[in-house]
Amino acid sequence: MSEIVKLSTIEQHVINFVTELRIKHQLTQADIGAIIGVGRSFVNKVEDKKERAKYNLNHIDKLADHFGLSPKDFLPEKANRHL
Template identity: 85%
Template sequence: MSANPNISTIEQHVIDFVTELRIKNQLTQADIAAIIGTGRSFVNKVEDKKERAKYNLNHIDKLADHFGLSPQAFLPIKANKFV
């Protein structure tokens, strides 16, 4: 469950997946921002649990293409009960 009540469980899953992918590949927030076409401050706000920013489907598509993954890889295997 996210610390921010305005972020759903599935949105937090995507945020966590991208953050882990970023760290695993030794990328900075600025690197992710360049991939998705935003500023580093946007990625910082996405990763900050006090903020409401989140990745959208276009971001996921660009990240999936960059990492050679299916956009499905960014989603949980099973549906969750969303709050």
């Protein structure tokens, strides 16, 4: 049985933000993959708590451009001292 992989608070925040955007805009994992230039399986691994890939800054930049946001919108408002 696979264990849940722990990510830092900021990594989890970005993943949650992108997942919420995906759902809000009724997009599939394949749609997000197309936006950032990866396959659906990568996005699935990012969202899967047992096998966690992470979005990088280039992914965030492409997503921000696509959704008309700033890359800083993907980050928490304040730094987390527990990182």
